[in-house]
Amino acid sequence: MKKKLLIVDDSSVMRRTIEKNLADYDLEIIGQAANGVEAVQMVMDKRPDVVTLDITMPEMDGIACLEEIMKINPETKVMIITALADKLTGLIALDKGARGFMYKPVNADDLARSFDKLLKRDGE
Amino acid sequence: MIKRLTNLPIRQKFAVIIIPLIVIILAFDYLQVRYHYLDYSDSVRLNKAIRVGIEINHVVHEIQKERSISSGFLANQGESFGVKLNKQRESTDSTLQQYYNELTNGDLEDLLELHRTDLDQLNAYFDKLSTLRKNIDEHRISSESSIDRFSEINNNALNTVIKLIDETRDKEIAQQIHAIIYFLKSKEFASIERAIGTQAFSRNHIDFTLYNRFTTLVANQNSYLDAFNIIANQESIEYYNQIVSGEEIEEVDRMREVLFANDTLSENPDHWYESSTIKINRLKDVEDYMSDNIQKRTQNIAQTSVRNFWTFLILDVTIGIIAFWLMTTIVTNLLKNVSILEAYTRRISAGDMTKKVVIPTKDELGQYANTFNRMVLEIRKSQFELRKQRDKAKFLYKNIYGVSLVVFENIEQGIFLLDKEFKISKFHSKAMKEIFSNDRIAGENFANFMRPLILPRELEALEMFMRHLFNEDMDEEVVNQLNPIDQVKIHTEQNGIVATKYIRVEFTRIFRKEKIQNIMVSVSDETESILLQQHLNEAEKKKQQETERVLSILKIDPSILRGFLHNSRKMLKSISERYEKNENDEYGELLSFTFDIIHNLKGNAVVIGMELMANKFHEIEDSITALQSKEVRGKDFLAILYEVDEADRMIAEIAEMLYKIINIYKKFPAEGDSVSNIMVIDSLERGAELIAKEEGKTVNLTFDNIDNVVLPEAYIEPFKDMMIQLIRNSVVHGIEAPSVRMSEGKVIMGELLIELSKSDNEMFIRYKDDGRGLDIERIKRQALDKGLVTDTDLKGMEEFEIQSLIFREGFSTADKSGTNAGRGQGMHLVKSILDQYKGAYDITSVDGKSFEMIIKLPVLNVEKGDEE
Amino acid sequence: MSKTVLIVDDSIYMRSLIKTAMEGAGFEVVGEAQNGESAIDLAVQLQPDLITLDNILPDMMGFEILKVLKDEEVPSKVIMVSAVGQQTVVNKGLSLGASEYIVKPFTEEDLLKVVEKVLA
Structure with a gap:
């Protein structure tokens, strides 16, 4: 069964980039969210296996969104993709249950490698 | 018991086996030898006894005769037998003497010793003989009593003989001895019978008692003869039958029957005596014969025994010696081999394996030794292997450990391990101490260790980060992206001196058995490189400022500039003068005075287009404005003065630069506005370099002014703008990328050439690059794309016309519009300038080799002349 | 009534000796035999209380x-009368029914000691 992916980023360009780069993966993209509130709603509705999550977003930031996602389903594999250079925030995200972390801008190779790891770990 | 036996050393085991065997053999030998010796001694002793016995028997025989004669003598009151008696007594004494003589024989000592009592007793009886004879001579004794007395002596003698000889181990001899004994007894009874007969016939009468006695005598005599006949050997019996027969014997039997019938005893007693004596003598013959036989036989046995004794002794000793020799040899050999092996094993157990064990025999021990040798060889091999491995391991250990220590001593990085409690390992590289200026490293919690060195936020992040590093569920790479002290600025203090350092800290997981055991941390001090970078940046910035300054100077008319500089210095100086004169600490007034001057200078700077100074003065204005809001103190004003000083220094530098430039101009024998010319070329060179750098290319701009053409003021800007566009066009489009140039055999550095020349009424600007030339097809495509021409237009166009399309407005062959595009108008700008100044151009493009453009401009002699 | 005795011996002197001894002790010697054949005849005919039986007779052996x-x-x-050195023969006689034995010469x-013992 294909893993279900949700892409969360307030930038449509970024969302498209991620979508394009993950096209070759055995993932079913079940939705895209532009802010945390939308994202939480979609997680609740569609129960994705994997979520790519931006941190700086309007309405609800990535950390709060991550907390909500973990409340809904702690098994969700969350990959933080952010331009925010603050490492403490990143570490807090890991604390809250994120399983992957990437800095923007992303390129295809890095994204592939990170997803390989994330899904491989998932498969264990 | 058995366990104790099995635990004995081999030597003692052999002893346990061999000693009983030897004892058994020796015992057997002893028994054999003893048996034969006993046989021998028995035979010898028996032989002697028989000798003595024979002597006694001789005496007995004579006493028997004397008894009969004495009995007859007494019976007829000494009428007859008187002479015979005396003769017989001599004969008896003679045999008695022989007997005594025999006893004195030396070799009988042991026998005599053995039978001392018996023989003493017998001799006592023999001694009684003289008394008895006296009684007979004096008739003081009855015939019957005399017989009894004699019989008593004989009986004792016979018993003594029996005692002497009745002791032998040989059954056959024992039997024959018994035969002799029975025979002797029988003969004794026969002799008594003779005596009684002699008595009876002498008296012609036999009384009842005597008769009974006679009958008993005969019966007993026969009984003993029967016994003799039963046990005596055939030889003796035959001899008896042969000897004891004939007329005389039958006569004795006849007279015995007469006596038994007890009718008329008219027989002549002498006749009876003679006949009986013949018979008894015959019996004596038989007795002697038998004695002889036994003696021979015992002698024979003695000889055989002696032979057997020696034979056995020699045989046994020989066998014993051989057996002992064999056993000794084998056992010695075995023990020797065993002890060789034992010594060998002891040597091996002591660790000496250098020698082989040599067992010369090919028995199990020999094979064992061979096996042992092979085993030892194997052990040595594996030992060697082990030693090799051990040495290798030792070598590796020493080296690796040594190298590690050396590395730790010398490496410039700080390296240590963190355990799960974030404690720093005991071993860490020496550089740690230098980097952190801290001795207390080992065992410290790394977060605590870093606490005084970094910001609280960074510290919080570090603790969280380390926790994630030890979390195996987290990917190392993911975590490492969030290393908060990846690059961090720390302040260390050593001997009271605070130093700022830039360090890079990297973390690597160390796994053991697929579990995170430790985190290896490496710390590098990047202070120097970062400081260097900062220096470089600053230097670059300064250089840029200088350039800007130069450029800004060059844009301004030197005389105006000189005036500005002079005025500025004077004004600034007035500020410091005013400050020095300020005795009443009226800083507010001083401040406003300063502000006015600075503001004025700023205005001047703006007017003459000296942005650099205008900016600087503006900064000072800001600083002053910031101060105006509060009460001004002397200390505050010092900061303003510092800034004023700085502005003064800048002006001095600009003045100096101006002075230098003027000196350069003086060296150029140039006419016109040559300074501007030089400045233009300078800025074109810089421009070319800048554009090339951005495009990742390198170019060399050569400026050739053969005719020492000086561009008039009016042409400087147009010239500069056109050249910048051409340079840009060449660098972006014409000059190939370095890799391409290399593959085409060109010098990597692109060559750009600007050449000025003039004729009487024209000025020529020749621009050339060694790039790929104009790409006609591409120009066509671009022109079509931009809608500048139609396909039809293109078909009717010459090559030059197509080339000229690049000057058309809206044509830009560059895909991206960068900052290098000058004013963003491209080649169209060149064309419009040319049009403006009534210039003309010519293009020569050699495909792959060069692009050349020659610009003709009219000489502005008139204008120049007008100006002058 | 006195006990009857049969004396079997080939030697007249021995028979005489035994007869004298037995009669002296009050026995009635009812017969004497000097060979086996007459000894058997007399024994069957006379059925005496005691028989002294010499072991060696001219025609047969005592145990026969x-x-x-x-x-x-x-x-x-039956009292066996045996010469010396005839122990095996005596034993055979005892096993065949003889009550006692006596060794010659006696x-x-x-x-009489032996006879008393036998007839006791």
Whole structure:
């Protein structure tokens, strides 16, 4: 069964980039969210296996969104993709249950490698 | 018991086996030898006894005769037998003497010793003989009593003989001895019978008692003869039958029957005596014969025994010696081999394996030794292997450990391990101490260790980060992206001196058995490189400022500039003068005075287009404005003065630069506005370099002014703008990328050439690059794309016309519009300038080799002349 | 009534000796035999209380006579009279029914002691 992916980023360009780069993966993209509130709603509705999550977003930031996602389903594999250079925030995200972390801008190779790891770990 | 036996050393085991065997053999030998010796001694002793016995028997025989004669003598009151008696007594004494003589024989000592009592007793009886004879001579004794007395002596003698000889181990001899004994007894009874007969016939009468006695005598005599006949050997019996027969014997039997019938005893007693004596003598013959036989036989046995004794002794000793020799040899050999092996094993157990064990025999021990040798060889091999491995391991250990220590001593990085409690390992590289200026490293919690060195936020992040590093569920790479002290600025203090350092800290997981055991941390001090970078940046910035300054100077008319500089210095100086004169600490007034001057200078700077100074003065204005809001103190004003000083220094530098430039101009024998010319070329060179750098290319701009053409003021800007566009066009489009140039055999550095020349009424600007030339097809495509021409237009166009399309407005062959595009108008700008100044151009493009453009401009002699 | 005795011996002197001894002791010597054949005849005919049986007779051995007497069911007690060195023969006689034995030569007292023992 294909893993279900949700892409969360307030930038449509970024969302498209991620979508394009993950096209070759055995993932079913079940939705895209532009802010945390939308994202939480979609997680609740569609129960994705994997979520790519931006941190700086309007309405609800990535950390709060991550907390909500973990409340809904702690098994969700969350990959933080952010331009925010603050490492403490990143570490807090890991604390809250994120399983992957990437800095923007992303390129295809890095994204592939990170997803390989994330899904491989998932498969264990 | 058995366990104790099995635990004995081999030597003692052999002893346990061999000693009983030897004892058994020796015992057997002893028994054999003893048996034969006993046989021998028995035979010898028996032989002697028989000798003595024979002597006694001789005496007995004579006493028997004397008894009969004495009995007859007494019976007829000494009428007859008187002479015979005396003769017989001599004969008896003679045999008695022989007997005594025999006893004195030396070799009988042991026998005599053995039978001392018996023989003493017998001799006592023999001694009684003289008394008895006296009684007979004096008739003081009855015939019957005399017989009894004699019989008593004989009986004792016979018993003594029996005692002497009745002791032998040989059954056959024992039997024959018994035969002799029975025979002797029988003969004794026969002799008594003779005596009684002699008595009876002498008296012609036999009384009842005597008769009974006679009958008993005969019966007993026969009984003993029967016994003799039963046990005596055939030889003796035959001899008896042969000897004891004939007329005389039958006569004795006849007279015995007469006596038994007890009718008329008219027989002549002498006749009876003679006949009986013949018979008894015959019996004596038989007795002697038998004695002889036994003696021979015992002698024979003695000889055989002696032979057997020696034979056995020699045989046994020989066998014993051989057996002992064999056993000794084998056992010695075995023990020797065993002890060789034992010594060998002891040597091996002591660790000496250098020698082989040599067992010369090919028995199990020999094979064992061979096996042992092979085993030892194997052990040595594996030992060697082990030693090799051990040495290798030792070598590796020493080296690796040594190298590690050396590395730790010398490496410039700080390296240590963190355990799960974030404690720093005991071993860490020496550089740690230098980097952190801290001795207390080992065992410290790394977060605590870093606490005084970094910001609280960074510290919080570090603790969280380390926790994630030890979390195996987290990917190392993911975590490492969030290393908060990846690059961090720390302040260390050593001997009271605070130093700022830039360090890079990297973390690597160390796994053991697929579990995170430790985190290896490496710390590098990047202070120097970062400081260097900062220096470089600053230097670059300064250089840029200088350039800007130069450029800004060059844009301004030197005389105006000189005036500005002079005025500025004077004004600034007035500020410091005013400050020095300020005795009443009226800083507010001083401040406003300063502000006015600075503001004025700023205005001047703006007017003459000296942005650099205008900016600087503006900064000072800001600083002053910031101060105006509060009460001004002397200390505050010092900061303003510092800034004023700085502005003064800048002006001095600009003045100096101006002075230098003027000196350069003086060296150029140039006419016109040559300074501007030089400045233009300078800025074109810089421009070319800048554009090339951005495009990742390198170019060399050569400026050739053969005719020492000086561009008039009016042409400087147009010239500069056109050249910048051409340079840009060449660098972006014409000059190939370095890799391409290399593959085409060109010098990597692109060559750009600007050449000025003039004729009487024209000025020529020749621009050339060694790039790929104009790409006609591409120009066509671009022109079509931009809608500048139609396909039809293109078909009717010459090559030059197509080339000229690049000057058309809206044509830009560059895909991206960068900052290098000058004013963003491209080649169209060149064309419009040319049009403006009534210039003309010519293009020569050699495909792959060069692009050349020659610009003709009219000489502005008139204008120049007008100006002058 | 005195006990009856049969004396079997080939030697007249021995028979005389035994007869004298037995009669002296009050026994009635009812017969004398000097060979085996007459000894058997007399024993069967006379059925004496006691038989003194010499072991060696001219025609047969004493134990052969004992066998016959046993077959003929003669109830007489038998004393074997044996020369010295005849122990095996004596033993054979004892096993065939003889009550006692006496070794020649013997005295009157020796004989009577044995007889008393047998007839006790």
